[in-house]
Amino acid sequence: MFFNSIAFAIFLPIVFYLYWFVFNKTKSTQNALLIIASYYFYSCWDWRFLFLLVFSTFLDYYTGIQIEKGKSERDRKFWFWLSILVNLGFLGIFKYYNFFAVSFSELLNSVGLQASPILLNVILPVGISFYTFHGLSYVIDIYYKRIKAEYNFVDYSLFVSYFPLLVAGPIERATHLLPQVKVKREFNFENAKEGIYQIIWGLVKKVVIADTCATYANAIFDHYTSMNSFSLILGAVYFAFQIYGDFSGYSDIALGTSKLFGLDLLKNFNYPYFSRDIAEFWRRWHISLSSWFRDYLYIPLGGSKGGLWMKIRNTFIIFVVSGFWHGANWTYIAWGFINAVYFLPLLLRNSNRNNMDAIELSWNFNSVKTIVSILFTFMITCVAWIFFRAKTITDAVLYVKGIFTNKDFGFQYLDNERYNYELLLLIGLFVLVEWNSRTKIEPLSGKKSMLKLALAIMAIMAFGTFSDYKEFIYFQF
Secondary structure, eight states: OOTTSHHHHHHHHHHHHHHHHTSOSSHHHHHHHHHHHHHHHHHHHHGGGHHHHHHHHHHHHHHHHHHHHOSSHHHHHHHHHHHHHHHHHHHIIIIIHHHHHHHHHHHHHHTTOOOOOOOOOOOOOTTHHHHHHHHHHHHHHHHTTSSOOOOOHHHHHHHHHOHHHHTTOOOOOHHHHHHHHTSOOOOOHHHHHHHHHHHHHHHIIIIIIIHHHHHHHHHHHHTGGGOOHHHHHHHHHHHHHHHHHHHHHHHHHHHHHHHHTTOOOOOOOSOGGGOSSHHHHHHHSSHHHHHHHIIIIITTTTTTSSOHHHHHHHHHHHHHHHHHHHOSSHHHHHHHHHHHHHHHHHHHTTOTTSOOSOOOOOSSHHHHHHHHHHHHHHHHHHHHHHHHHSSSHHHHHHHHHHHHHSOOOSOHHHHHSTTHHHHHHHHHHHHHHHHHTTTSSOSSSSTTHHHHHHHHHHHHHHHOOTTSOOOOGGGGO
């Protein structure tokens, strides 16, 4: 079931009505309904993988209790590593086994040893990377005594399987969501209205921006060998807005939907394309994943407390692992490595935390410098996105090479495809709206909210049809 489908448009009001008017007596009935709704929501993709979700939930629930009750450090470590290894084992089998099998086979073939990999013909369970990381953070926090184990299985199950975040995040923390799950929620009209605004803006990002850009980005990337330099640049820009509109749009819908049920989720995007350097970009892009790797990988490795070489090592590890988290392809690893290279000069100059303040522009030289920094950061981000989008590293390298060697900046693709100029105007308008709303959760609330809401709905109806919806990019991760 997709957020941008008729099925979800029917599903959400039904759950909302039952939640507030039928199952609203106690916290337990509210949570029970949300679990049933979440399991139904997940089973709409493939009911067979529901058993994997339930098993993963029970595993971390049980091991969390055993870790807390462990009488010795040896017992605690046993249950801790059992949870870690089983969780990562499932993730490795479903998501990475074929990648490693093929890569190892190719390595053997390159040195003259003939090998044919044994591959698994399995479908990647949707959302497995997200709900696995929910459970891992919970178990790790219990082991290091940051939180207490949750003994109510219904409450813990809802934390793991809550449908707005189940398949594409944000990656929640037990310290943030579990306390909300453990108390009865009361309806708040203003909170619900804010949620509806956020859902509508998320649909604008997905249906109007992402899906429209996808059509043109796909055409350019699929035929990049015949494209001139300007068209290749255009394709990279289109994909940059496609993936931003797609993923941040999903997050907006997830956060807005959750507000309808009185639960606040972690903010996942904060206008990342207005970043002044790559460090700020990663503080604004997929915030829940970036902070997860910071807290559970970067800091345990020593963080920035060690010498320079340890800082460099840890930085490259966290970016490469982050890339690999996205998928079993060398292109994602290359994308992570490129971002680490971008980050390195900031690390060496100890300036990776310079741009922590809000962005303000006025008529002075500093504002010009800020605009140049934003444009430069966006440009290098687009280059990295080429590797993320390309099917192979060879394709990505040839794509980038084509930009610099073709040297033809004519309006080849703009002139050949309909509505290209209109799309550029649409992107420009979108950027302007986001810029003017960069201190808000979403642009629709505030002055003239009803007019802005009506225009947003009209745009969604004009650009998309719920009978021909496109899935979200991050469902594959």
